[in-house]
Amino acid sequence: MGYTVAVIGATGNVGREILNTLAERKFPADTVIALGMDRAVGHEVSYGDDGVLKVQDLTKFDFSTADIAFMAVDAKLVAAHASRAATSGCVVIDTGPTFRMDPDVPLVVPEVNPQALAGYKQRYIVAAPNAATIQLVIALKPLHDRYTVRRAVVATYQAVSGEGKDAMDELFTQTRAIFVADPVVKSAFPKQIAFNVIPQIDGFLDDGSTNAEWMLNVETRKILDPKIKIAATCVRVPVFIGDAASVHVETEQEINADDALEVLRAAPGLSVLDKPGTPEGYITPVEVAGENPVFISRIRDDVTVENGLAFWSVADNLRKGAALNAVQIAEILARDYLEE
Template identity: 45%
Template sequence: MSKLWNIAVVGATGAVGNQMIECLEERNFPVGKIKYLASARSAGEVMEFNGKPVLVEELTHDSFEGIDIALFSAGGDRSREFCPSAARAGAVCIDNSSAWRMDPDVPLVVPEVNPHAIARYTNKGIIANPNCSTIQMVVALKPLHDYAAIKRIVVSTYQAVSGTGKKAIDELRVQTGELLNGRPAKCDIYPHRIAFNCLPQIDSFEPNGYTKEEMKMVFETKKIMEAEIRTTATTVRVPVFYGHSESVNIETEKKITVAKAMELLKRAPGVDVVDDVANGVYPMPIDAAGQDLTLVGRIREDDSIENGLNLWVVADNIRKGAATNAVQIAEILIEKYLK
């Protein structure tokens, strides 16, 4: 019998926490004991794991005794406070927040791109999950970068409201209903109405005019790809429930033809090439939602520069952009590093 591992899901009642639990079930992760942790407000709720009831417990500094792996999706403040406690108790933390991503001692990992970085978990007992929009982009770009080093990336994202959480999903649903019934829409989560609208702001603005979300993509891409790739991003929130879309333009050291790009991407792990424009076939959020592959299409050369390529990249931001990526890291961790 293979070894079973004790798992804690921190932020279990949230959208990503729910999905982490579902991914553990779907992928038959060898779970021994599972613990669901959340705020005092959610403590006492009863959820399930593989059909059996699990009581949600309040997250405290003493919650991690006997835990092997702690999957965190409870926000940056809680991760900064509780990950060190979990690590001291002997758990390896896989954190979905931005708290540890740029810490030089913490690996920032996308399993299809830099699985070797997981080995550095011993520095602090923490592994960081990248930003959802960064994950799907680097999954698509890694095979192209390996073939013809990428010099520059220009990316615009069109991000679903589920990236903000359950309350944002509810806000879009309620606003849509109100507007369709001729009533004014109330804004609580976003600074402006999201229903039937696009917001060119995700997170707060930095002094340089970019948002924090945009700068995450810039810095995280360099760290994950282990290359000084010049990146500029514009991130936009759109009235879609699940699935982030990205328009990605790259400049490479040498030319990549469309045929070569197709060949490289079709062989790449975690990628599904969806590109038959003659028949109206290209990646869409409704196709990506509910699955773990990164969909790539609209592949075409950029005629404005010598070695340029355009791609349209779509993925489920809650699954591959968060929960699935974390569980994939855990799978590599138990296969190669934990005893």
């Protein structure tokens, strides 16, 4: 026998990707249930090559009948239903920010800190980090293990899909409007996103940083090491899928690009494509859509510090940045902690 799995937010970008990933990786589920609210109820979503699921009403669902619930919805729905699910004995895997900094909730990237899942029973909730954090810590983990990372300076270039379907639609409609000389209408973003970059993701804090930059800092420290210092600038770019990051790290031990390349090449969850001097020697967001790994390119020494390394990383923010990470968490729970 397998598990009963519920996907909350099954009609959204991340929810659909979770369903695709569960089917693709043949997660041991006897029953998969799609859940949603309001207009989504009754809609059909794909599961696997031939499966079709009809979205059921989240408010009426009995979570005691499910083993695992993936949450890919906004914070209000998570707040309303996560505890209801958890107290019913259903393990919640939340892809949003609600529980990330809760000290009693594991914040997990399976390639980095799978041991943290041992604490899931405190709340029956597991949190998944922001896509940018997942991408960063998978790259930093092998470097930290080998060289001890003291500091990272990170600039992220994040796709509009991180804001949801409405944001993707806005990029499309603004681009079309510019080509046909129609007015450019802003809604999802504070400034025009088409043919532009916006150095703001989420709201501003008192110190001038944005919430996304704060999250990248505190999530990395919770997952990897509280001693690591992070300086981040998070930028929204006119790309539909795929986040990129320019990363500069400073380490305690001596580091050089040649040795670091081999360390990164051997690490789980990473794919190194680094051939200096050619366009084929690095990877871009458009090339990683639908791919599982975090891709690393342009590995080079950072000569501005004593022990420094610079690199470029790219990942599908809906895939590894959300759905795949959540499904990998479920796979470890199923393998090591739950009973069928």
